[in-house]
Amino acid sequence: MTGAFRVLNRHWQVFARTWLHNLMFNVAEPLLYLSAMGFGLGVMVGRIEGVTYLEFIAPGMVALSAMYSATFECTYGTFLRLHYQKTLQAILAGPVTAGEVIAGELLYGMFKSVLFGVVILIVVSTLGLVPAASAVFIPLFLILPGAVFSILAVCYTAIIRNIDQLNYYITLAIMPFFLFGGLYFPVGNLPDWVQQLNWLNPLYHSIEVCRSLALGKISPQLWKHVAVLAAMILVLARLPLRLMKKRLLT
Amino acid sequence: MKQIVVAENLTKHYGDFPALKGVSFHISEGECFGLLGHNGAGKSTTLRMLYGLARVESGQLRLFDQPISLTPPAIKQYLGVVPQEDNLDPDLPVLENLITYARLFGIGRVQALEKSLEMLRFMGLDSKEDSQIDTLSGGQKRRLVIARALLNSPRLLILDEPTTGLDPQGRHLVWQKLRGLKAEGVTMVLTTHYMEEAAQLCDRLVIMHEGRVLTEGTPAELISQHVLPFVIEIRLPLDAIPIDIGDRVRAFGGEALPVMDGLFLYAREGNRLWQQIGDWGLPQHSCFLRPSSLEDVFLRLTGRGTEP
Numbered sequence: 001m002t003g004a005f006r007v008l009n010r011h012w013q014v015f016a017r018t019w020l021h022n023l024m025f026n027v028a029e030p031l032l033y034l035s036a037m038g039f040g041l042g043v044m045v046g047r048i049e050g051v052t053y054l055e056f057i058a059p060g061m062v063a064l065s066a067m068y069s070a071t072f073e074c075t076y077g078t079f080l081r082l083h084y085q086k087t088l089q090a091i092l093a094g095p096v097t098a099g100e101v102i103a104g105e106l107l108y109g110m111f112k113s114v115l116f117g118v119v120i121l122i123v124v125s126t127l128g129l130v131p132a133a134s135a136v137f138i139p140l141f142l143i144l145p146g147a148v149f150s151i152l153a154v155c156y157t158a159i160i161r162n163i164d165q166l167n168y169y170i171t172l173a174i175m176p177f178f179l180f181g182g183l184y185f186p187v188g189n190l191p192d193w194v195q196q197l198n199w200l201n202p203l204y205h206s207i208e209v210c211r212s213l214a215l216g217k218i219s220p221q222l223w224k225h226v227a228v229l230a231a232m233i234l235v236l237a238r239l240p241l242r243l244m245k246k247r248l249l250t
Numbered sequence: 251m252k253q254i255v256v257a258e259n260l261t262k263h264y265g266d267f268p269a270l271k272g273v274s275f276h277i278s279e280g281e282c283f284g285l286l287g288h289n290g291a292g293k294s295t296t297l298r299m300l301y302g303l304a305r306v307e308s309g310q311l312r313l314f315d316q317p318i319s320l321t322p323p324a325i326k327q328y329l330g331v332v333p334q335e336d337n338l339d340p341d342l343p344v345l346e347n348l349i350t351y352a353r354l355f356g357i358g359r360v361q362a363l364e365k366s367l368e369m370l371r372f373m374g375l376d377s378k379e380d381s382q383i384d385t386l387s388g389g390q391k392r393r394l395v396i397a398r399a400l401l402n403s404p405r406l407l408i409l410d411e412p413t414t415g416l417d418p419q420g421r422h423l424v425w426q427k428l429r430g431l432k433a434e435g436v437t438m439v440l441t442t443h444y445m446e447e448a449a450q451l452c453d454r455l456v457i458m459h460e461g462r463v464l465t466e467g468t469p470a471e472l473i474s475q476h477v478l479p480f481v482i483e484i485r486l487p488l489d490a491i492p493i494d495i496g497d498r499v500r501a502f503g504g505e506a507l508p509v510m511d512g513l514f515l516y517a518r519e520g521n522r523l524w525q526q527i528g529d530w531g532l533p534q535h536s537c538f539l540r541p542s543s544l545e546d547v548f549l550r551l552t553g554r555g556t557e558p
Contacts, residue, residue: 006353090333250262250303250304
């Protein structure tokens with residue numbers, strides 16, 4: 001496993017040079033959503049589940065930022081390193097295994113996911129939108145969805161040959177996660193079958209936990225969401241390596 | 251002499267395509283070994299098998315006395331790899347490229363910096379420390395890839411077409427550096443399709459063709475085994491060359507070999523043949539006499555030239 005951290009070190013060196021751009025991109029988008037929806041829609045909604053509309057959607061922005069960070073790093077980032085820059089092949093010619101190279105990709109996706117989730121958490125807390133102290137557990141929790149989104153992204157990236165095919169993943173997976181995950185409205189408003197499908201939506205679980213922790217609505221129910229995310233990781237954990245080996249090794 | 255690489259009967263398929271059809275060779279410590287062949291001859295596949303990007307399908311490969319199916323990190327630790335494509339890290343500037351790669355080998359931060367600066371100086375790139383990769387010329391990138399391959403003081407340096415795409419100055423500079431490393435006792439294996447490169451650098455080489463090894467030996471051995479010592483290149487289209495020239499050369503004790511659209515005449519006594527060809531209807535100003543080289547061996551064996 002030391003190999004994986006040596007690979008991760010490469011990604012950190014790059015991150016140390018690009019974090020500011022990264023930060024702009026990753027912070028700007030959730031803040032745009034937050035302000036547009038919060039001010040535009042919030043006025044009409046009033047209070048929702050006992051909190052203001054901004055308080056309702058702010059934790060979702062944390063989960064959203066975390067999802068996007070892992071997703072973009074492990075789709076576009078990984079695709080470029082694999083097919084255009086050949087960085088992964090260069091690393092693999094060094095004293096590491098293919099498994100360690102892929103673990104490095106996943107760890108980097110998780111790192112960025114947690115980091116940019118936390119950045120948004122700090123921003124919305126500063127805006128006074130996070131009333132409960134239990135929000136301090138959000139960074140720890142974000143490791144789980146970070147791993148799920150990184151794994152899914154690396155798997156998809158491994159099976160495509162053309163960078164344009166990444167659009168399918170964004171449009172057909174990430175967008176539905178985002179639209180039906182209960183970010184802007186309670187999922188209870190959705191038809192029953194959509195609510196059932198949402199159990200497969202990692203962003204839904206992530207939003208539920210982030211919101212409960214941010215609003216201090218702790219219940220044993222939260223463990224279900226944690227368990228589903230953990231189960232997703234366990235089931236999918238070996239898949240990125242199996243798929244990527246076909247790309248890296250002949 | 252200790253064997254660093256022993257390959258016996260290696261095969262490899264890409265789908266249905268047989269890339270290697272039973273390749274055998276060995277590389278001794280301290281020698282520079284060459285793999286020559288056209289594009290698609292199996293050279294790169296063979297090297298990728300050495301440095302752990304391709305699995306051994308069948309046959310046997312031993313590196314540093316260990317049997318290999320996929321080269322493990324413990325052995326890659328001793329290798330320096332210059333792949334065919336310049337896969338430098340475009341996200342990092344020159345010096346950082348080297349430091350980061352050195353760290354991959356477990357080299358400590360301070361030592362990684364020292365070694366990286368040393369290699370930049372060695373490859374004549376010390377003024378480029380802070381440059382971005384995409385601002386480097388083709389030759390500079392190639393030298394940087396070689397510098398990267400030397401960071402871990404490799405016991406075996408693997409070079410896949412080290413000078414392809416370089417201008418003559420760039421090529422000679424790389425050759426000079428590689429000769430320097432050879433003098434220091436670094437074992438090297440390189441692929442090339444430049445015969446001059448093989449002749450300049452390699453102690454011993456194999457000529458590969460369509461996934462097989464056709465022949466093996468020192469450059470001088472290969473020339474004396476496969477072709478006569480002198481050659482006259484006839485620089486006329488085939489239909490402007492007298493039809494009986496092949497017979498005349500054979501009667502003279504030489505050989506005629508069609509090469510693409512022209513004809514090469516081989517002989518033991520080049521000067522005597524040179525005096526003859528005027529009488530055979532070949533103007534000397536369209537012909538060129540030179541000693542035979544590896545190129546002639548290559549043309550003959552790889553079927554671009556065939557007996558008439």
